[in-house]
Amino acid sequence: GENVEQHPSTLSVQEGDSAVIKCTYSDSASNYFPWYKQELGKGPQLIIDIRSNVGEKKDQRIAVTLNKTAKHFSLHITETQPEDSAVYFCAASRNSGYSTLTFGKGTMLLVSP
Amino acid sequence: DSGVTQTPKHLITATGQRVTLRCSPRSGDLSVYWYQQSLDQGLQFLIQYYNGEERAKGNILERFSAQQFPDLHSELNLSSLELGDSALYFCASSVALASGTDTQYFGPGTRLTVL
Numbered sequence: 001g002e003n004v005e006q007h008p009s010t011l012s013v014q015e016g017d018s019a020v021i022k023c024t025y026s027d028s029a030s031n032y033f034p035w036y037k038q039e040l041g042k043g044p045q046l047i048i049d050i051r052s053n054v055g056e057k058k059d060q061r062i063a064v065t066l067n068k069t070a071k072h073f074s075l076h077i078t079e080t081q082p083e084d085s086a087v088y089f090c091a092a093s094r095n096s097g098y099s100t101l102t103f104g105k106g107t108m109l110l111v112s113p
Numbered sequence: 114d115s116g117v118t119q120t121p122k123h124l125i126t127a128t129g130q131r132v133t134l135r136c137s138p139r140s141g142d143l144s145v146y147w148y149q150q151s152l153d154q155g156l157q158f159l160i161q162y163y164n165g166e167e168r169a170k171g172n173i174l175e176r177f178s179a180q181q182f183p184d185l186h187s188e189l190n191l192s193s194l195e196l197g198d199s200a201l202y203f204c205a206s207s208v209a210l211a212s213g214t215d216t217q218y219f220g221p222g223t224r225l226t227v228l
Contacts, residue, residue: 032214043115043203043219044156051214089156093214100146100169101217103156 002027004092006104013080014112021107023090024072030092033066033073034101038087047088048075080111116140117206117220125226131192134223138185138206144168145187146217147179150201162187194227201225 003026013019023033031052036044050057050064050073057064061080066073077084087108091101116139126132138145147159149172158171162181173179176194181187191198201222207215 034216036219043117043221045115046216046218049216100158100161100171102158105155 002102004104019077021075025092029094036089115218119220134189136204142206144207146205148203
């Protein structure tokens with residue numbers, strides 16, 4: 001089955017800095033890669049996703065890049081703000097009727113004012 | 114607010130007991146997924162239902178079962194509870210079975226504590 005590795009487990013940055021979280025996956029057939037943000041006491045919230053026919057996707061201060069050859073994808077957050085502090089999860093799945101999301105173990109991002 | 118609702122928010126019970134967690138998907142979503150989140154295991158997929166039928170199983174224990182009703186709400190039943198079952202349980206929903214690439218929207222979760 002799919003295995004998703006996520007690094008780092010914790011990341012501390014100063015407000016205004018950039019943050020990068022990296023994930024690798026094992027199943028070369030995976031073609032959907034969402035990122036979720038989970039704030040304390042809440043459920044994971046989708047913030048951005050990318051499909052295998054695209055190498056990069058941006059949404060304001062958030063971007064995701066995908067390298068299918070190397071089987072890794074990354075989340076980039078620019079101009080970080082204290083409200084970006086949360087746990088971020090990457091996930092992967094393949095286009096199959098019985099496939100489901102496999103999540104990384106999460107990255108706790110702390111943005112200091 | 115994702116539109117997915119879960120009840121109860123918190124549940125405290127004793128070992129050996131049985132509990133039922135409830136989930137209502139977003140309006141129009143036909144698929145429901147259940148996940149368990151613990152500190153050491155992260156988000157683990159348990160089971161998926163689509164329009165009332167079981168479609169995929171993950172690391173779900175035999176003591177756990179689920180169902181999806183005609184109105185599309187779902188229930189996760191946990192029996193013979195053990196201390197190790199203490200965790201956050203999330204429900205997610207997506208618009209259709211389609212493929213594994215449907216966007217999943219998560220509910221706020223139920224925190225289960227087994228004493």
